[in-house]
Structures are given as C-alpha cells and as structure tokens.
Amino acid sequence: MASPVILICVTAQPFEHGTVDERFRYCQTGRHWGPRGAAGILPWAVTPDGRAWVLLSHRSERVAAGGTWSTFGGAIDIGETPWQAAVRETGEETCGIDVARGAVTAELEAPCPHGCGWSYRTFVVRIEPAVGHLPAVSIAAAAAWETEAVCWVLADEVGGHGDLHPGLQASWPVLSEAITAA
Ligand SMILES: [Zn+2]
Numbered sequence: 001m002a003s004p005v006i007l008i009c010v011t012a013q014p015f016e017h018g019t020v021d022e023r024f025r026y027c028q029t030g031r032h033w034g035p036r037g038a039a040g041i042l043p044w045a046v047t048p049d050g051r052a053w054v055l056l057s058h059r060s061e062r063v064a065a066g067g068t069w070s071t072f073g074g075a076i077d078i079g080e081t082p083w084q085a086a087v088r089e090t091g092e093e094t095c096g097i098d099v100a101r102g103a104v105t106a107e108l109e110a111p112c113p114h115g116c117g118w119s120y121r122t123f124v125v126r127i128e129p130a131v132g133h134l135p136a137v138s139i140a141a142a143a144a145w146e147t148e149a150v151c152w153v154l155a156d157e158v159g160g161h162g163d164l165h166p167g168l169q170a171s172w173p174v175l176s177e178a179i180t181a182a
Contacts, residue, residue, distance in 0.1 A: 023075070027116040033064065033075055039082035039121040040073020041090045041099050044155065044179050048132045052155040052179055055127075055137060057093060058148040059165065069153075070165035071122060082121040093147055096137035102127045106178030110171055122171060124178045155179055 019026045020035035032038070043055040056069045072093050076085040087100045106124040111117075129135060139147045153161070159172055168175075 025116060025118045027112055027118065028114050032112065032116070032118040034118070036076040036078070036080075037082065037119045037121070038073060038075050039086040039089070039123070040071040041086045042071045042122055042124050042175055043090070043097060043099055043102065043127050044105075044124065045127045045129045045134055045152075047129060047134065053134055053152040054155050054158060054179070055094075055097070055150060056153050056158075056168075057150050060146050060148050063146045065165050065167075068163050068165040068168075069151075069161060070168050073120075073122070083123060086121070086123050091140075093140055093143040094137050094150055095140050097127055097135050099125050099127070105182040106175070108171055108174055108178070110167070120167060122175065124175055124182075126182060 022035065024031040024033060025035045025037075044052055045055075046052050055072075057072050059066050059068050059070055061067055072090040073086050074089040076082055077088075080088070083104075090097075090099050102125040104123050105126050108122040108124070109119055110122070111119040127135065134152045137150050137152075139150055155176060158164070159176065164172065
C-alpha cells in the first residue's frame, strides 16, 4: 500500500534539501514544521448506538493550512518520542480528554515523499466514553490562537468533509480503515 503523504508548508524556499534549523526541516519543495519530525493524535470513540466518532480540530486562520480540520499534534521536541510529543501537543490544545489513558489502536507513519527524512506519525487512540456519551472537549486557553473549535465528527462523515487538512485528507483512508478494523 502506498504511504499517505503529509506535507505542511509548501512554500518554495532556497534551502538545501534536508537541512534543519530550530523550527523547520527544509525540503526540495518547501519546509516541514518540526526539524525532528512531527506527531499527532486522532482520538476516537464509539457511542452505545455503535457509531464511531473522531475528534477533530478546526485550525485558526493564523496557522498553516488555516481554516481546515485536522488531528491534534505538532513538532517533536528534543528528547521526546513521537508518542510523548503527540500526547503533549494534544494536552496543550484541548481540555476534557486524557489521551495518554486511551488505547492506541493504530499508528501511521507518513514520511516526506521527497526523502528529506521528515515524517509525521499519527496515533489513532480510542477513548472510552464515560456513561455512554462522548466526553465534552474544549480548547485549552493557551491554544485559542491556533484552534477555532474542537468537535466530535461521525467517522462516516469525515471522508466527505470539504475542509480537511491536506495531510488528514491524504491519510484518512488508512486512518478510517484502522478505526473500522479495531
Ligand atoms: Zn520533505
């Protein structure tokens, strides 16, 4: 199966392929957020009626791919594993769920197709809804500048959503399959 492709920020920059600085890794077609790669979490849950839901973030116009819906995540810091970075970023962006206590049902690695060494790791994490309903999740105050909204979306309706982040759009078929199979 071909790996889905996740590219963040594709403005052409006159940097050498594969070079890094404190914030980006530069690539032949642009740059990626996170010199050590990036990682994120797709939380999901099943309600008692058997329907699967995923929690998505509506990105603010102030960030790359503003206005789109995406998973939670960001750059991997020095000394962090992808999982630690994904949990930290999700905790910084949301209040109301503890993804570290969820069950990782799938992991997806999406390397840059240009071979610069950058990749995005997505952890698909099942949350157990308490007493039958989805946890109420809100935006962490410190993340209000980068996040417009957080929302539980029916997994069946994500594929037809018109405003997905290009990375989520590319990886959705695989992520969706991972949820269906779990
Ligand atoms: Zn690249």
